[in-house]
Every structure is written in C-alpha cells, then in structure tokens.
Amino acid sequence: xxxxxxxxxxxxxxxxxxxxxxxxxxxxxxxxxxxxxxxxxxxxxxxxxxxxxxxxxxxxxxxxxxxxxxxxxxxxxxxxxxxxxxxxxxxxxxxxxxxxxxxxxxxxxxxxxxxxxxxxxxxxxxxxxxxxxxxxxxxxxxxxxxxxxxxxxxxxxxxxxxxxxxxxxxxxxxxxxxxxxxxxxxxxxxxxxxxxxxxxxxxxxxxxxxxxxxxxxxxxxxxxxxxxxxxxxxxxxxxxxxxxxxxxxxxxxxxxxxxxxxxxxxxxxxxxxxxxxxxxxxxxxxxxxx
Numbered sequence: 001x002x003x004x005x006x007x008x009x010x011x012x013x014x015x016x017x018x019x020x021x022x023x024x025x026x027x028x029x030x031x032x033x034x035x036x037x038x039x040x041x042x043x044x045x046x047x048x049x050x051x052x053x054x055x056x057x058x059x060x061x062x063x064x065x066x067x068x069x070x071x072x073x074x075x076x077x078x079x080x081x082x083x084x085x086x087x088x089x090x091x092x093x094x095x096x097x098x099x100x101x102x103x104x105x106x107x108x109x110x111x112x113x114x115x116x117x118x119x120x121x122x123x124x125x126x127x128x129x130x131x132x133x134x135x136x137x138x139x140x141x142x143x144x145x146x147x148x149x150x151x152x153x154x155x156x157x158x159x160x161x162x163x164x165x166x167x168x169x170x171x172x173x174x175x176x177x178x179x180x181x182x183x184x185x186x187x188x189x190x191x192x193x194x195x196x197x198x199x200x201x202x203x204x205x206x207x208x209x210x211x212x213x214x215x216x217x218x219x220x221x222x223x224x225x226x227x228x229x230x231x232x233x234x235x236x237x238x239x240x241x242x243x244x245x246x247x248x249x250x251x252x253x254x255x256x257x258x259x260x261x262x263x264x265x266x267x268x269x270x271x272x273x274x275x276x277x278x279x280x281x282x283x284x285x286x287x288x289x290x
Contacts, residue, residue, distance in 0.1 A: 001123050005145045005195055006094055012193035013095045015261035020074075024231075030076030030105055033139045033167070034283070035227040036220065044230050051167070051224075052080040055138060058218065058287055059165040061085045065133040068092065068157060070122035070150070071140020075102030075115065081136075082106075082114040090132075092120040123149040130159040137166045145195035147203075151210035155290060164212070164288040169272075169281050171199040177280060185275055191268025200284050207288055214289040224283045225276065232273040 001009070025031045026045055035047025036054050055077075061067060063086035069078040072091030075098075081089050093099050102117040120126065122137075123146050135154045144150055154164045171177055176199070185197065198206075204215050275281055 001094075001121050001144045001146050001149075001195075005143070005193075006121065008193040009143050010094050012261055012265070014097060016265050017095075017097065019262060019265065025074070025076065027105075030074045030079065030102075032073040032076070034224045035230075036223050037226045038223060044227070047227055048076075049080065051138070052077050053084070054220070054223075055136070055165055055167055055285070056081060056085055058285055059134050059136070059163050061087055061134055063087055066090075066131065067134040067136055068125075068127070068132045070135055070137045070154075071143070072098075072102060072117065073140075074098050075105050075117060077136065077138055078102070078115050078117070079106055079109050079111055082111040083109065087114070087134075089115045090127075091115065091117045092122055092125065093117065094119065094121060123153055125153060125157065127157055129156055130162075132157050133159055133162045135162070135164045137164070137168070139168055141166055142168045142194050142197065147195075147198070148206050148210060151207055151212070155211045158290040160290060162290045164207075164286075164290075166203070166284075166286040166288070168284065169194075169197055170203065170284040171197045172280055172282060173199050173201060181278075181280055185271065185280065187264070188268045188271040188275065191264035191266075191271070197281060200282070200286070203284075203286060207286070212288045212290060216287040218285040218287075219282055220285060221276075221282045228273055228276055231269050 020032050025048065029045055029048040031048035033051060035044060036051040037047050041047045041050050061081060065087040067081055067087050067089045069089055069091040072078050072093050075091050078089040078091040081087055091102060096119055099117050099119050106112045106115045123144060135157060141147060141150060158164065200217055207215055
C-alpha cells in the first residue's frame with residue numbers, strides 16, 4: 001500500500017472509530033465488517049460472528065494453523081479464531097489506536113497467549129518466508145492500491161498448501177459497469193478510503209499472476225444484503241438527498257459534533273446501499289491455495 005493511501009486509511013479509521021464503536025460492534029464481536037445472515041441468524045450482532053464462522057469454515061482453519069489476519073481492525077476476527085478454532089493468530093493493522101485496543105481486548109478475552117498484534121503494512125511485512133498456514137483478509141484488501149503486492153506477499157508468507165482467504169466487495173461482472181456507473185461509486189470509495197473495486201475475474205487474474213493457481217469463489221451477496229440494509233437504517237434520516245446530508249454535516253462540523261471524514265463516511269454508506277440496490281457490486285469470497 002502506498003504511503004499516501006496508508007495516510008487516508010489511518011485518517012478514516014481514526015475519525016470513524018467512534019461511530020464503529022457506538023453504532024456497529026459490541027464487546028461480544030468487535031467486528032468492523034458486514035454480517036452474514038442465514039436461517040440461524042436473528043440479530044445484527046450474531047450476523048457479525050457468523051461471518052467469522054463462514055470464513056473459517058471456507059478456509060478450513062484448524063487448531064494447528066498459524067493465521068495472519070491482514071487488516072485486523074480491533075482484533076475481533078483474530079480473537080474469535082483463537083477462541084473458536086484454537087489456532088495461533090497474528091493480526092496486523094496500520095492504525096495504532098486499533099492495535100493497542102486489540103491487545104487489550106485479547107487480554108480481557110483470555111487469548112493473549114494465542115493472539116498477538118502489530119502495526120504493519122500487509123503489502124510489506126517483516127515476517128520470514130512461509131510463516132503462516134492461512135492469510136485472512138476480511139474487507140481489508142479493498143483499501144489497498146497495491147493489491148498485486150499483497151498477493152505476492154501472501155504467497156511468500158504462506159507455507160505449501162496454505163490458504164489465502166479474501167472477503168470483499170467486487171464489481172458486477174456482467175454486464176460490466178459503464179464509466180458513468182463507476183463514477184457513481186466515487187462517494188463510497190472516497191468516504192471509506194477504498195482504493196478501488198475489482199471484478200472477481202480481475203482478482204483471479206492477479207492472483208494467478210502472483211503464483212496462485214487454485215482459486216475457489218463464492219458469491220454471498222444475498223447473505224450480506226440484510227447487513228448492508230441494517231447500515232442503511234442507521235442513515236435513514238439522511239436518505240433524501242446527498243445535499244441535505246452535506247448541509248446537516250456542515251452544521252455539525254461547525255459546532256464540533258462531526259468532522260469532514262465522518263460526514264463523508266455517512267455519504268459513503270448511502271452510496272454503497274444505493275449501488276447494491278442498483279446491482280452494481282457483489283460480495284465475494286475467494287479461497288486461494290498455494
């Protein structure tokens with residue numbers, strides 16, 4: 001990830017951390033990602049934990065695995081994996097406040113012997129070759145403007161037979177988005193410090209160019225749609241027009257209740273929801289084996 005993009009990501013999460021803690025996650029899940037809904041899920045909080053379960057099963061994580069959580073947020077997935085799969089996990093993150101908080105959460109969760117956290121760029125880590133059995137990237141890769149560098153680094157870090165598991169937003173494959181349709185996604189990308197969105201086929205091509213050959217994909221758009229809608233309900237008072245959002249936000253910024261980054265984050269959530277309703281993007285899991 002480039003230095004300029006790193007700065008955008010850190011600035012976004014430093015500004016938006018309060019909103020995530022207040023409106024999205026709880027101490028029971030510590031999740032910053034979308035949730036997975038099936039017939040067993042009855043609440044927002046449960047859906048966030050279910051996503052960890054689905055990805056862990058997709059990656060076939062066992063107690064013997066060494067896992068790298070690339071872009072670990074507040075450590076929710078890493079802690080869940082240690083508690084529920086019994087594996088060793090290292091979480092890395094660019095945001096100092098989140099790394100410090102993740103360490104505290106690991107201690108209070110009783111898994112500090114199985115989980116550690118470090119401030120590090122996941123495209124250029126300091127770990128030795130073949131250090132991990134699984135590299136886990138849950139809604140983190142989309143922030144990087146150097147995805148190919150991440151794939152090469154993941155390949156270097158994985159042992160033979162190791163798995164890279166990715167869960168992220170992808171562009172609709174067919175028909176391909178027009179230039180105008182891509183432009184409508186700009187508030188989402190800008191507001192959440194996302195570098196760009198790729199189609200699943202572009203991911204596969206880049207992965208294969210990095211040395212990976214065995215790629216399995218799964219579209220879970222319908223399973224995350226209720227979670228996107230749940231976020232939309234949080235923004236319901238701001239839905240009429242982006243102009244109204246901006247006007248309210250400017251007033252809030254003047255009196256110190258909000259800042260521009262948090263305002264753009266709200267606009268991003270609205271844009272993302274509308275784009276999903278328009279069928280412009282999908283939510284895709286990729287399981288890649290070395």
